[in-house]
Amino acid sequence: MAEVQLRHIDKRWGDFVGVKDFDLTIPDKEFLVLLGPSGCGKTTTMRMIAGLEEATDGEILIGGKVVNDLEPKDRDVAMVFQSYALYPNMNVYENIRFPLKVRNIAPDTHDEKVRRAAEMVELTQFLHRKPADLSGGQRQRVALARAIVREPNVFLMDEPLSNLDAKLRVSTRAQIKNLSHELQVTTIYVTHDQIEAMTLADRVVVMNAGVVQQVGTPTEIYNYPANTFVASFIGSPAxxxxxxxxxxxxxxxxxxxxxxxxxxxxxxxxxxxxxxxxxxxxxxxxxxxxxxxxxxxxxxxxxxxxxxxxxxxxxxxxxxxxxxxxxxxxxxxxxxxxxxxxxxxxxxxxxxxxxxxx
Incomplete structure (x- = not known):
């Protein structure tokens, strides 16, 4: 059970409010997208869930357990970053394997887990390569495989496609959609791209200036925007x-x-x-x-x-x-x-x- 609950979360730096009264339950296995323009608070919200930022007020629960005081490594979440964050001196196999080593997973299980994760993102033939020898799309798939191999309770994805060109973005988006269906793991995904949100999400949270504007399925948000901000942000054209x-x-x-x-x-x-x-x-x-x-x-x-x-x-x-x-x-x-x-x-x-x- 990996339900995530955010109970009236605030994040402030002095007088500046980054996130205000974020209150939401994310059911087990849901794919939730946090959507909004730069500076709206979506990445800050994700970083608070991961433990990389401390919430000023409110409680964060993962699987029914309050995690506010837990270190990131103890929250059983895996994060995929925009910048890939791969180790350049390691080949693909070792990059994927690394989370298993640091978490002291039994070594005799590593090879099977790494190869299964690599197969899921179609990287089996690239396991011997270094990150410098891969395309942007392949590097992002290595980052996805490194998250998958952890078998976490929650996936956190922070704009994982924003560094890719348009064609790669479409194909990698399809990869993430398929993985979500296959893995059935609670996923929280941050993006400023409303097409990504509409195509990937079970539900979308639209944010602006730290405040949640609307929560709903892509269809609900598209057909019944709660205000002019949502109406102008969702749709191509708006x-x-x-x-x-x-x-x-x-x-x-x-x-x-x-x-x-x-x-x-x-x-x-x-x-x-x-x-x-x-x-x-x-x-x-x-x-x-x-x-x-x-x-x-x-x-x-x-x-x-x-x-x-x-x-x-x-x-x-x-x-x-x-x-x-x-x-x-x-x-x-x-x-x-x-x-x-x-x-x-x-x-x-x-x-x-x-x-x-x-």
Whole structure:
């Protein structure tokens, strides 16, 4: 049983608050992703779980045992770092084996454990090589194997893919996803990349300025963002956000008019909708949505992204890959009320969406 509990964790350095009142239970075998921009407190939270940082307030429990006063080596966690942290003088085999030696695991079990871990990350043929002779992706897999061989209660992964190029990032992400399914070990994964979070996580914790903004499955966070920060951070592109006014169920802003919204909401709001949910229209007369000149065009392969400017906001609409237009030409898109989200204009907190969720 490797349930991890964080009970009202704070981390402060003098007057600076790094993490504020982080309160969450991570069930056994869950893959939890801490997601947010640089400086949001996600890595500090992970380091407190590992014992590399001391919590200012609150309790950390692993497997039902309070570990605040335990040394990192006594918490039965394995950490994978962004920088690989391999020993350059050791070959791959010895790098993977090293945790077994320092923990005084019976030597006659080492070879089997090392080779099994290496096989899991497809490194068997590279066991004789030194880290300098490996690619970035291979080095990261050595770091993963070194964590696997420990057979810990909890895996901690601190932005393990951020040093890899785009192609390697995709393949290594698939490797981690497969390993998670195979190993069934509680995993806490830190990233600023929302695509990693959405593809890997059972649940995502979105953080900003040390405060948890929302906790939920990738689907919940994508479909029902708790506030404008989450809405603007999740999705590629991020959710379109436009400031305007609602009166008798109709939202209006420069070049936008959408009727059929929640009639209980009136006054200044922020309206959100996703690029893929809007529908390209032939002309203004056909639209309950946006009409403006094309600001930019991006060919994405599977689609064409059209951006228009509405006041100070840039609005993205995903069109068919065959769609063709030019910058400066008129563009119209229907924005059905059912796809819209409303947020409080002052706090940014969610008011509602139009899909029956209040």
């Amino acid at each position: 959710m379109n956000l436009v400031r305007g006014n609602v009166y008798k169920g109709t939202f209006t802003a420069e070049n936008i008019s959408i009727s059929g919204l929640n009639s209980d909401v009136e006054g200044e709001v922020i309206l959100g909708f996703r690029a893929e949910d809007a529908i390209v229209a032939a002309n203004q007369a056909a639209t309950n949505g946006v009409g403006a000149d094309v600001f930019s065009i991006e060919l994405l392969g599977e689609a064409t992204m059209i951006t228009v400017k509405v006041g100070d906001a840039l609005i993205a609409v995903k069109a068919d890959k065959e769609y063709s237009t030019d910058i400066g030409k008129p563009f119209f898109a229907e924005i059905p009320a059912a796809i819209c989200h409303l947020f409080d204009a002052k706090s940014g907190d969610r008011i509602s969406s139009m899909e029956g969720e209040k």
